Amino acid sequence: LALTGYPPEDLLLRADFCEENEKTLRSIAREVGEELVIVGFVRRDDFIYNSAALITGGKVAATYDKIHLPNYAVFDEYRYFARGERPLVVTWGDTRLGITICEDIWYPDGPHVAEAASGAEVIINISASPYHRRKWLQRERMISTRASDVGAWFLFCNMTGGQDELVFDGGSCFVSEEGEVVSRLPLFQEAVGTVTIDTTKVFRTRLHDPRIREESEAFFPDATERITLRKKVSPPAAKGDASLSPPPGEEEEIFRALVTGTHDYVRKNGFRKVVIGLSGGIDSSLVACIAAEAVGRKNVVGVAMPSLISSRESVEDARTLADNLGIEFHVIPIWDIFDSFKDALEPLFRGLKEDVTEENLQARIRGMLLMALSNKFGYLVLTTGNKSEMSVGYATLYGDMAGGFAVIKDVYKTMVYRLARFYNSLKGKPVIPERVLIKPPSAELRPGQTDQDSLPPYEILDPILSAYIEEDCSIEEIVRRGFDRQTVRRVIAMVDGNEYKRRQAPPGVRITPRALGKDRRMPIVNRFFR
């Protein structure tokens, strides 16, 4: 759906949206000469379809409708689309191309099987395949298997960029009929590559490997549509094969996903500058680094908002980080505002002990100050909570959760540390001060507080959370992995009890197979507490 972005969600229910998409398709078609261009768009007929347009000679010469519609995880395609029914093979010059869209090739018996059985030598797949950690590895492995299963070249073309929670990692690739990745474009980067391939081996491969003949058109008997498009021009002279872009390591990959997602959210929503509350802690430090990479250091404003509880070191660390990054930096103390709130509430709170109320007040004063800067100067507020905190509700609604985009909300705390160290080593210097990396994490909302007063150590918390959130494990299953039952119970109770907070959280980049957004849809009114 290159024309509409993915997922267009309920925009698809608007007739004027589909109309505009068709208009755009026609205007693109008019620009296309004798080459063959394939574009994803929404096709209207009796229903709407998730479709590919094959354009040549100034017009749409054929269309293909997606057959397998995903309706799980972040996908809701049954909400909108009718299912295509016909695999498509296009003869283009000497080559037969099978057309597929995204999910189609994730099924071992998807339309590529019928297309190959109908002679397709190259299976083309246009995708908006949402990123999560290391997904491209799984994807390339799957494509290689599919290619060798049916003995056809696979050309996988993937979107890159961000939309709300989702980021798409690109990494388009060309895979030989033997399953070898011969070309890979970079991840998280728009890129064009020219590849020259030799499809003569396809026929020979199929003589040697009877599987595709056996399969024949079993899955789509007689259904494959076959068309021939006249090819008038020879291919552009190969400008040298697209290189095999080296795969990034895990930290680099995740870091770039976060940068891409943040850049696109900020820019596509029309913001130029962002503002971040810098506590001197690891989370806000990492977010500032990501922001500086995403929108440029001149567009990042850091603000330290010390209370009387904040240590001197915290403000120092925040300032050092800001200096290292070269971003604008301000200090706004919050103690007078805090006192004015306590004064106003004194008639109702008289005689009561200070508790989480006063802790939250401080976090909320900070949130309000950042929002005031946002209102006055048009900055987007980036929040700094990580997935470990967001899961257990160790964050203040309308406080540190206040903002437009939650950059690291899908990054567990242990990964926050890994990414921080990665960034420092990438830059070859401690941009994030070493002290930030080694001091015990603290919200600094009461004297002497550390995260570990309320939470298990992150090395224990994170795997419990991952088992519960990403794998939907029961308490029993998690305990069997070697965790203390009381701890598991407590962690899960915290996760369950804080759904209402997450419901009001800003979106953030999805980097795990199960983010705390449209990926995990839980009722708030829910008596299934373990």
Added chain:
Amino acid sequence: LALTGYPPEDLLLRADFCEENEKTLRSIAREVGEELVIVGFVRRDDFIYNSAALITGGKVAATYDKIHLPNYAVFDEYRYFARGERPLVVTWGDTRLGITICEDIWYPDGPHVAEAASGAEVIINISASPYHRRKWLQRERMISTRASDVGAWFLFCNMTGGQDELVFDGGSCFVSEEGEVVSRLPLFQEAVGTVTIDTTKVFRTRLHDPRIREESEAFFPDATERITLRKKVSPPAAKGDASLSPPPGEEEEIFRALVTGTHDYVRKNGFRKVVIGLSGGIDSSLVACIAAEAVGRKNVVGVAMPSLISSRESVEDARTLADNLGIEFHVIPIWDIFDSFKDALEPLFRGLKEDVTEENLQARIRGMLLMALSNKFGYLVLTTGNKSEMSVGYATLYGDMAGGFAVIKDVYKTMVYRLARFYNSLKGKPVIPERVLIKPPSAELRPGQTDQDSLPPYEILDPILSAYIEEDCSIEEIVRRGFDRQTVRRVIAMVDGNEYKRRQAPPGVRITPRALGKDRRMPIVNRFFR
């Protein structure tokens, strides 16, 4: 899905959840004697099914799997369930019962057709049919048509109560084979009714009306499962037929939906008391009335938080309302806190004019004070924004939008007035002071401000919003209904531009066919601005 609540959402992806539901089913079965009891539950086989258990003699004697799975509007059943394939007719004593679940009978050719063709005299439908304005009328009309289409009695049994955004309106009914509603239980109220019916006319009707014979089993050839359960006991003596509960008027119906939704959200989440910011305006006044009805006046706390801009009348009106309702009432002035924020921001704001920043600061101070009361005393904060405001973003994120439940977020302003007048007439006295009903609405965030400085009159705004949000109309279509093009453009731009705010709003009761929640799923990053 009486055992799990509806919709269980991603709890369904947890094996331990499904297990617990089966355990509960077995424990219910053990309580069942020789009567026939039908219970909605999640059935696990190779996949999971949305199912009905037929229980008699202490065990589950048969199950039926829902055939038509809704996946639109607020429904996501394809995300979870496999589709049932077999209509079911159960012979119970002398009577043949066809079993269906909710969506099944919304299809004219649903399983009730095959079941009737297989001899069913009574079609039983167990439903969790989410409420929206006047839906029960449409539903009864549909059921009447289905009953006379197939010449069978229909027993429609609907859930009541609230879950997050959804409220279910009950109104279970018995409809004769001629389509006459002979019995209706009250809306928004758990109730039990006993009905004695005569099914002898069913056979005669079918002799006279050949349609069902013609249809035969066209839609499910030979697929209907037929079982016989031994009926050992005679039916309980009819305690007098369940009465035909009189249908409520539109305002009463909506008011009761809001009361039910609020009651269930507060109680099911374990809260006892709620707190509301009372501005002296119509929205917060109505919310206070709904809250008093929902959780009892002793559990409602009203707080007026005047600024220097607030008129004396506003605080007076808030106090009068609180007195009329008999709820706890406090006044917390916000001017000192406001000054302390301005002082803290002075170094950054020096020389700049006051603007929306300062307006939002006031709204956010109020939000923070309510949240402080929430934290200190365990109150749930009810927010007071209406659908007109929420649609165009005429609300402050983390300000008046801060809270756990947004009671009237799906109620347009014009309906807010109607409901307020309804409530006063219900009580036979001006609980909401007359002055509140006639003064021009104002956010009172700057001197002399009224809503109509920024928004078209609500009589114009509301129908534009309804056309755009509920009907997905284009600008052209709305203009053709007689609205000024510039106004329509401006309103739609406001709706589109404020998706990010709605994403962070608390849930509230859905009363229209398209609420601003899981019902309307729009990307924030969205360049389709008209």
